[in-house]
Amino acid sequence: MDCHQNKQQGRGKNSKKVLLIGPPNIGKSALFNQLTGLDVRVANYTGTTVEFTVGMLRDSTANVTLIDAPGTYTLDATNQAEKVAVDLINDQPDGVICVLDALNLESSLYILYQVLALDLPLLVVFNRWDLAQKKGLDFDVSLIANYYDVQVLKTVATTGVGVKDLTDALLQMLLQPQKSNFQKIDSTEKRWELAETTAQRVLAGKNPQHLQKDIFVQPFPGLAIAFFVLILTLLAVVGVGMGMRRFLLLPLINWAILNPLQNIVQLILPAGVVQNILIGEYGALIKGIEWPFTLVLPYVLSFYTALSILEDTGYLPRLGVLLDGLFNKLGLNGSAIIPILLGYGCGIPAVMSTRALPSLKERIIVSVMISLSVPCISQTGAFISLLAESSLVTLFAVFMLSIIVMIITGHVMGKYLKGPTVMTIMEIPELLPPRWNLLFKRVWLRFKGFVLGGALPMMGAVALAAVLYETGIMNLIGQLLRPLVVNWLLLPEEASIPLILGVLRREMAVLPLLEMGLTSFQLFVGAVVGLFYVPCIAMIATLAREFRLKVAVFILLLTTTLAFVFGGLIAQFSRLWS
Amino acid sequence: MKLNLKKKIQQLLLKSVQFLELKCNQYPTFGRVYYSLFYKNMIKEEALKAGLKQGSSVLHVGSGPMPFTAIALAEAGYKVWAVDSDIDSYLLGSTVVDKMGLKDQIKILNHQGEDLDCQEFDGIWVSLHVCPKAAVLKSLYQKMKTGAKLVYRNPVGFLKLFYPEVKISNINNEVLTKSKARFFGKEIVMLVRTDQASACINLCNLQPGLSGVIQEVPTEPLLSPLGFRPGKKVLVEGFEAFGGPVIARIEGRKVALGRNLALGIKVNRC
Numbered sequence: 080m081d082c083h084q085n086k087q088q089g090r091g092k093n094s095k096k097v098l099l100i101g102p103p104n105i106g107k108s109a110l111f112n113q114l115t116g117l118d119v120r121v122a123n124y125t126g127t128t129v130e131f132t133v134g135m136l137r138d139s140t141a142n143v144t145l146i147d148a149p150g151t152y153t154l155d156a157t158n159q160a161e162k163v164a165v166d167l168i169n170d171q172p173d174g175v176i177c178v179l180d181a182l183n184l185e186s187s188l189y190i191l192y193q194v195l196a197l198d199l200p201l202l203v204v205f206n207r208w209d210l211a212q213k214k215g216l217d218f219d220v221s222l223i224a225n226y227y228d229v230q231v232l233k234t235v236a237t238t239g240v241g242v243k244d245l246t247d248a249l250l251q252m253l254l255q256p257q258k259s260n261f262q263k264i265d266s267t268e269k270r271w272e273l274a275e276t277t278a279q280r281v282l283a284g285k286n287p288q289h290l291q292k293d294i295f296v297q298p299f300p301g302l303a304i305a306f307f308v309l310i311l312t313l314l315a316v317v318g319v320g321m322g323m324r325r326f327l328l329l330p331l332i333n334w335a336i337l338n339p340l341q342n343i344v345q346l347i348l349p350a351g352v353v354q355n356i357l358i359g360e361y362g363a364l365i366k367g368i369e370w371p372f373t374l375v376l377p378y379v380l381s382f383y384t385a386l387s388i389l390e391d392t393g394y395l396p397r398l399g400v401l402l403d404g405l406f407n408k409l410g411l412n413g414s415a416i417i418p419i420l421l422g423y424g425c426g427i428p429a430v431m432s433t434r435a436l437p438s439l440k441e442r443i444i445v446s447v448m449i450s451l452s453v454p455c456i457s458q459t460g461a462f463i464s465l466l467a468e469s470s471l472v473t474l475f476a477v478f479m480l481s482i483i484v485m486i487i488t489g490h491v492m493g494k495y496l497k498g499p500t501v502m503t504i505m506e507i508p509e510l511l512p513p514r515w516n517l518l519f520k521r522v523w524l525r526f527k528g529f530v531l532g533g534a535l536p537m538m539g540a541v542a543l544a545a546v547l548y549e550t551g552i553m554n555l556i557g558q559l560l561r562p563l564v565v566n567w568l569l570l571p572e573e574a575s576i577p578l579i580l581g582v583l584r585r586e587m588a589v590l591p592l593l594e595m596g597l598t599s600f601q602l603f604v605g606a607v608v609g610l611f612y613v614p615c616i617a618m619i620a621t622l623a624r625e626f627r628l629k630v631a632v633f634i635l636l637l638t639t640t641l642a643f644v645f646g647g648l649i650a651q652f653s654r655l656w657s
Numbered sequence: 658m659k660l661n662l663k664k665k666i667q668q669l670l671l672k673s674v675q676f677l678e679l680k681c682n683q684y685p686t687f688g689r690v691y692y693s694l695f696y697k698n699m700i701k702e703e704a705l706k707a708g709l710k711q712g713s714s715v716l717h718v719g720s721g722p723m724p725f726t727a728i729a730l731a732e733a734g735y736k737v738w739a740v741d742s743d744i745d746s747y748l749l750g751s752t753v754v755d756k757m758g759l760k761d762q763i764k765i766l767n768h769q770g771e772d773l774d775c776q777e778f779d780g781i782w783v784s785l786h787v788c789p790k791a792a793v794l795k796s797l798y799q800k801m802k803t804g805a806k807l808v809y810r811n812p813v814g815f816l817k818l819f820y821p822e823v824k825i826s827n828i829n830n831e832v833l834t835k836s837k838a839r840f841f842g843k844e845i846v847m848l849v850r851t852d853q854a855s856a857c858i859n860l861c862n863l864q865p866g867l868s869g870v871i872q873e874v875p876t877e878p879l880l881s882p883l884g885f886r887p888g889k890k891v892l893v894e895g896f897e898a899f900g901g902p903v904i905a906r907i908e909g910r911k912v913a914l915g916r917n918l919a920l921g922i923k924v925n926r927c
Contacts, residue, residue, distance in 0.1 A: 102882070152882035182909050186882040216909075271886055293911070298898040400913040404899025413901070413913070503902045503915030504879045 094135075094142040095253050098167055101178035102190060103150025104508055106206045108132075109236035110178060111147035114246065118524055119147060121517075122390035123508050124417065126150070126435025129160040131167055138243075141250055146172070149434075152186065154193040159434040159442070174200040174253055176245075181211035181233070184218070184282060188274040191227075196263045200256035201229050202248055208233040208241070218281045226277065228260045237514070295397045296507060305401050308394065316381045317463060323377035324464075332372050340364050356545040360594065361576075363542035370541065370590055371534035376526075378460040379533070382424055383525040387518050393508040395420065400505060407501050409486070410493025412436060414505055415445045419485075422453035426585075426618045429453070430625055440498025443630060446622060448488050450614040450634045451641065452481040457533065457586035462606055465589055469599050477606045484611070484641075540583050544576060544591065563643065568604055569650040571595055577609065585615045600653045608646035613638055671786055675746065678723035682749055692725050699845075700729035700782075707806040707847060709735065709780050716740070718770045718793065719784030722749035724763070726782055731762035738778070740768040771796045778802075783809040801850050811844040858926065860893065860903055860919040868892035869924030877918060884908040885922060 099107050103125035112119055115134030121127060128149045136143035148164040156162040168175065177194050179187035191203065203223065211217045220231040230248055234241035264270045295301050341358050348354040357364045389395050395417050399406075403413025415436060422429035429449050433442040454462065466474040547553040553576055557564070560575040568574070573595060581588025588609035597605060613619070613635060623631035681688030709715065711734040717727045720739035727739040727750075741747045747767040754763045770793035775781060781801060787793055790809075798807055849858065863869055871889050874880050884907040885891070894904040894911070902913040914922075 152879060155878045157878050183884075185908070186884065189882060214909075267881070271881060275886075292894060296897075296904055296911075296913075297895055298901075302898060400897060400902060400904070402899075402901075403913065403915070404897055404901030407900065407915070500917065501915065502877065502918055503913060504877070504883065504918065505902070505913040506883060507904070507911040507913060 094144045095173040096144050096146060097136075097174040097176060097249065097253070098146045098148055098172040099176045099178055100148045100164055100168055100190075100194065101150065101206075102152050102180050102183070102186065103127075104506070105150070105178065105180040106236040107150060107178045108147055110204070110206060110234060110242070110245075111145060113236055113239050113242045115145055118520065120521075122387075122395075123393035123511055124390070124396045125506055125508070126160055126414070126417070126432065127390075129163070129431055129434040131163060136246065136249070138246060139250060141253070143249070143253065151190070153190055158437050163434075168194070168197065168199075172199065174202070174249070174256070176202045176204055176249065178204050178206050181205040181207050182214065182216060184216075184278040185271075185274045188223075188277055189270055192261070192264060192270050192273065195227060195229070195259055195261040198258065200252055201259065202245070202252055203229050203231040204234050204241075204245060205231065206234050206236050209235045209238070216282070216285055218283075218285070222281050223277075228257070237517075293397075293507075293510070295394065295510065296400055298401070301397070301401050305398055308389075308398075312385045312389070316378065316385050317467075319381040319384075320378040320460070321463065321467070323380065324373055328373045328377055332368065336368055337365060340368075352549050355549045356542070359545065359549065361541060361545040361548050361591070363538060363545045366545075366590075367538035367541035370586075371529075371537045374464045374590065375457045375460040375533070375537070375586060376529060378456050378463065379525060379529045380522060382456045382459075384518065384522050386420065386424060387521045388513045389420075391511065391513045391518065393510050396505055396507055397510075400507060403503050403505075407503070408493075409444070409489035410496070410498070410501060411441050411444060411489060412501055412503055412505075414503075415441060418445050419449060419453060422449035423456060423459065425455050426450060426453065426614055427621045430618070430621050433625075437502065438498050440496050441501070443626065444489055444492045444496065446626070446630075447492060447634055447637070448485045450618060450622065451488055451611060451638050452485040454481065454610055455585050455615075457537075457584070458589060458609065461586040461589035461593075461609075465593055466602055466606060469602060473599055473603045473606070476603065477610060480607065480645075481610055484645075537584060537587070540580050540587050543583075544580055544587075547579075548576070567643070567647045567650065568608065569654060570597070570601055570605060574605065577605070578612070581609060581612050583616055585609075585612075585618075588612045600650075604646050604650045604653075607649055608642045611638055611642035611645055613642075674786065675722055678721050678725075679749065681723040682753055688723060692728070696725040696729050697732075700726055701733050703782075703808055703845060703847070704730065704733045704735065704780070707780050707808065709806065712736065713779035714738070714777055715780040715782065716773070716775055716778040717782045717784070718773070718797070719787040720746070720750050720765060721784070721786075722746045723753060724750045724765065726784065727754075727763050727765075728757065728759065730782065731759050735762075735780070737763045738766065739763055740766045740770065740773065742767070742769050773797065773800075775801050775805075778805060780806045780808065783807070785810040785812065798848065798850065803850050805850045807848040807850065809846055809848075811846060813844045858924060860891065860905065860914070860922040860924055861896075861916055863893040863924065863926065865893055865895045867926065869926045871922060871924050873921075873923035875918065875921035880918070880922075883912050884910055885912075890927070891922075891924065 099111055101107055104123065104127070108119045108121045108128050111117070111132065111134065112121070114136055116137040117134040119128070119132050128147060130149065132147045134145050136145055146167060148167045149160040151161040151164040154165050154168065156165040175194060177191055179191060194201065205220060208217065220233060224231040230252070232241055232245050232248060234245060264273065295304060344354060344358050344364065348357070356362070396414065399413035399416045402416060406413045406415055418429045418432045421432055426449050430446050433445050436442050436445065462474060462477060466477065556579060557572040557575045560578065561572060564570050564575045564578070565572055574592065577588045577591045580591065589606060592602070592605045619631050619635055622634055681691050713735050715730055715735045715737055717724070717730065717737060717739040720727050720741045722745065724739050727737045730737045739750065741750060744767055747765060751765045754760060754765060770787060775797055778801065781797055783794060783797070794809060801807065868890055871885060871887050871891055874885050874887065889907060892906040894906055896903055900916060902915050903919040905912050905914055
């Protein structure tokens with residue numbers, strides 16, 4: 080679905096490259112958005128940014144390319160995402176903005192020393208200055224500026240305070256690069272020693288305030304709360320989505336688009352193959368608009384609203400911490416919950432976000448779990464339309480089966496894949512209230528992404544279906560797949576259509592079944608096959624790029640085989656039953 | 658009167674356990690089942706938790722006519738001295754050890770627990786039924802060497818009626834660590850003999866709400882930037898369910914640390 084990283088190429092070769100680097104979850108991406116006017120994804124947990132994003136400095140005539148790097152505590156590259164950042168800074172950028180955490184001075188100084196040692200033109204920014212002031216931890220930044228001969232600024236990226244000064248200072252620095260007088264420190268211990276003494280001097284006795292006890296991470300009542308939060312999220316996503324479809328989008332689109340469109344086509348074109356391709360059973364114009372906008376879009380909106388709230392408040396890492404013990408039994412870290420939940424939106428960003436996991440083993444396990452049994456939101460929308468109206472029990476059964484298979488997959492792979500033992504180190508971010516303007520913006524971005532990256536390809540797939548169907552090619556394929564579809568899965572011959580289209584897009588493995596008048600057992604079989612079937616083609620490409628082709632091929636074979644094995648077993652079992 | 662009855666039941670229970678173990682002595686198959694059900698894994702786990710090196714010398718007080726604990730310890734790779742104050746138990750125990758060919762690994766002595774000199778042992782196991790338990794534990798704890806581990810069992814549930822329960826505070830105020838596991842109605846308490854000056858425990862030993870000053874940190878590159886460095890004060894907020902991580906507050910941060918990592922972080926309580 081919407082899987083586009085916002086990347087903007089630099090204006091030619093003489094553009095100056097400036098890198099933003101610093102610890103995770105302190106607002107580098109938010110600052111980047113302020114500086115460039117782009118909309119890179121931000122959230123309240125470490126490892127939101129796993130890839131670099133490039134954008135042009137706005138409000139200036141100068142040709143400056145900014146690069147937003149993934150967060151990194153040190154330049155020692157402890158996971159795939161941190162490695163991206165370290166590679167970027169070793170690639171000789173024209174300048175570096177070291178974005179530091181005003182709330183954690185010591186560790187900020189440590190990474191500053193590592194950056195200073197690289198001897199690049201440098202600006203230092205302390206972000207989250209508002210929080211530092213609120214906690215009484217604000218300090219005199221000129222002290223640090225004087226110690227190391229660098230320019231130091233203060234910003235609040237979420238509101239844009241200090242961004243104008245930062246832009247000016249950046250341009251100034253690029254015109255007249257200054258070298259710092261910093262003496263390189265070789266040993267880690269000495270670097271920490273210096274960071275500690277410097278921080279003490281700068282803070283002059285100010286101590287970090289004591290944090291509050293947090294009921295969301297205590298096993299009691301945290302686990303009970305987690306249970307309610309998840310149930311509530313599920314109900315809200317499904318309920319709001321269904322409501323939006325029924326009372327808003329379906330009538331609106333029927334009235335405003337589909338009916339007029341049908342009339343116009345009937346007026347212009349004579350009855351026949353071409354008319355059928357446009358408005359027939361798989362009419363590209365009818366189903367091609369109805370499916371994406373009334374079946375999938377409502378759930379895209381409700382899901383991403385819910386997910387954004389969970390991401391923004393910092394609840395997701397808490398969920399990860401609560402469930403860490405259980406995840407360990409699958410050979411995973413609690414933080415694996417984040418890619419899995421993202422996967423219920425779209426598998427591609429989910430697989431990318433596994434870069435923040437500590438080991439390759441964990442990345443592969445989570446990616447297989449997502450590819451196999453986490454339906455993306457488009458497919459979930461399709462399931463709800465397909466099943467909820469005939470029986471809620473079947474819908475529930477499909478999702479339970481997906482969770483059970485996910486757990487078994489994790490367990491088996493955790494046991495047989497080689498890799499380091501799981502080590503949990505997770506920083507738990509502060510709980511923040513959701514910021515509604517940000518939330519609105521993000522859901523709007525998702526909407527835009529869906530229309531361009533989801534709805535259009537879906538219309539294409541429907542059009543392809545219409546052509547195949549009306550030209551009789553589908554019949555041929557249907558006969559070819561007859562033993563599999565009719566004899567083994569006990570579905571009608573035309574159910575081979577979703578199997579072909581499902582390779583292109585995940586929801587297309589389910590949606591065509593809507594029009595076939597299936598019994599509830601057949602619906603269940605169709606849904607199970609669709610669930611475990613090939614993750615969409617874009618997902619396979621992502622897997623091949625993130626790992627190796629071998630992994631992608633393995634996942635392709637595994638998912639296809641399991642889909643037919645599970646679907647067939649259920650079908651055959653139901654035949655014995657009746 | 659009531660006290661008398663309790664004493665009687667206590668004695669009856671002790672006798673019946675003795676009887677059961679006697680049967681084990683006579684019927685080896687029954688004994689093996691009983692052993693693997695109640696002892697083998699429990700003892701192994703305890704020894705692992707105590708972190709004793711292979712070949713360390715350990716003492717078992719109250720070994721009984723069928724010295725299962727001693728056998729399990731020997732199988733786990735330790736040199737075992739086992740004592741029992743009851744002469745019959747001592748004699749029967751020795752014959753079992755002879756029969757099993759464990760004579761080199763296990764030495765059985767007839768001795769009172771309170772009078773033992775236990776300077777040389779790295780670990781001491783005290784059985785549930787040992788009597789007078791508090792006195793034995795106290796004397797052992799005071800005499801054992803620094804860094805040695807003392808493992809004993811407290812009754813849980815209905816067993817409380819028949820066996821004495823010893824709270825840590827009853828023994829010694831210096832005691833710093835305690836880890837619990839429940840197993841068939843027994844609570845396992847593990848103590849480390851520490852000197853005030855070098856009172857070193859790990860992060861998992863801190864009870865929720867207590868804090869410590871870090872002495873030693875394992876080599877994991879993410880720990881130091883999060884504040885886990887020697888000299889830093891850390892507060893344990895709690896432990897997650899299902900063997901999940903420790904929630905620690907350090908400086909301005911809240912961090913979840915897996916138990917395997919937290920075990921390697923040595924702290925002084927403060």
